[in-house]
Amino acid sequence: MRTKTPNPTDGRETEEVILNGLGVAAGIAIGPAHVVETGFAQVPEYVLTPDALEEEKLRFAEAVAKARRQLRKLKAKSATLPDAAAEEISYLLDAHLAIVGGSRLLRGVEQRITEERLNAEWAVQAEMTAIAQHFAAMDDPYLAARIQDIRDVGARLIRNLVDRKFQAYSTLPSDSVILAEEITPADTALMDPRRIAGFATTLGGAEGHTAIMARSLGLPAVLGVSELLRRVHSGQTVIVDGNAGLVIVEPSQETLARYQDRRAEMVAEQQQLRTLIALPSRTRDGVAVALAANVELPHEIAAAVDVGADGIGLLRTEFQFMNREDLPTEQEQYETLRDVVEGMNGRPVTLRTLDIGGEKLASALGPRFTPGNNPALGLRAIRLSLREPKLLETQFAAMLRAGAHGPVRILLPMVANIEEVRRSREILQRAGRRLARRRVPMAPDLPPFGVMIEIPGTALAADAFARECDFFALGTNDLIQYTLAIDRGDEQVAHLYEPLHPAVLRLIQFTTQAAMRARIPLSVCGEMAGDARYTALLIGLGIRELSMTPAALLRVKNRVRMLDALSARHRADVIMDQSDSGRIASLIDDFNDAL
């Protein structure tokens, strides 16, 4: 929706424009727009002094040399892959090696450093954009495919240049709002909420990992805004309304004032919720509901402790593999996990093994991992870990060592068959024996060993899985995706992603009952757990542990304390007899409204 016409000279809007998308992380961000042009996260931009040019050219040459070494190393490693994959990757890596061996990209960057005095990162970014535009104008499908190679190599060069010391977005004015075609979970991990007010993108669905990261960082976000990059320019004032799913460009004074008031109200509401921190999470009829935290990045431990979480119900270890080119060592992984365990001060921490794949990618795995044609159904999570047993054993060893510092549980993602549990357990035991031989301190006993229930087939076989493991974690995000065949990260089908579909609820109920019969603990750690709208239903189905982003915990606790578990059970019984999600939604909303 646009309220006035754009400026005819450059398409830049000067009047208020309202764009629609998916509100994936609540809150309101107001600030100057920063448009990320090429899909690569923010790079530092500065003009060089004439005497710094030689040094900058040298810095660039070193980044190129490093890229060559990395690519050769990747190529050597790829030789160990099965034939078809090795051939495909080697072809791709050859194309990349050719680019870093001498190409328009390299020449263009050098020229921009010398003639325009751009710093090297900026020069790579600018040259990549120029080449992409040039190729796109030629309308040749072969060249169009090469653009991706140039982008990949450009991104690698930038990563090498900025190194990990670079504080992403640190040069932006505070309260900047990031706008991009796509923001990956790894990009999100680089955002500092003290500096970035929020973000919006053209691509991405509500339950994709980028959306989850936004919620956990407390960054208001709107994804799937189709016209975004055509309508907004860096520097314009924008509002991101993560509740309503709107991006408002150049808001009028009146709109701005209205949003500033709303933002102040939301801050006041959060303050009000803080009065619940010291109060127990118990329903009105005395049923205790444990509320744990999901953690994406280690610094969230402070937030989990701050809101009084009962533990960490899900630590996604993917962050240890993001934004880097090499694999983390056992010692490195151990130190990070140890800090988390110590940070939780005796409260249990559930450590999940690597869940890379699908929409979650990690450059560190390099050629070990190719997404395949259907990534959500392909080599991801435990499947990848079992194909790379060394990787899994290293992770287990780090987890066992972290267990010397406090209670931990170990959780396997995307388990589809019993054999995966058995093989993983053997690897865990092997890791334990190796540590014992090395006399390295570790958890006194092997920690509880659990599986994520997030594949419909696994849910339907929950009885069998309950005999093989010590606890269940119900991952509703993937369970919904796979039950309804809706890509959780695709904005085009986001309207069909329905947590209240009877099939999803039946699988949740079936799994919960299997866990009860086997007397093993079950928690829900998908995004449903953090949405207070579903609290009554989940408690009504018999669930007594919920794990969610710390930012949602007090709102859910508030809901738990308003509820009567018995009435929630009666309402759940009625709901489970329904066949359409619309009717289920009104039965839930009526119940909630009457609280």
Ligand code: PEP
């Ligand atoms: C889930 O699928 O619900 C889950 C918690 O795991 P992730 O979101 O990391 O896939």
Ligand code: MG
């Ligand atoms: Mg999952």
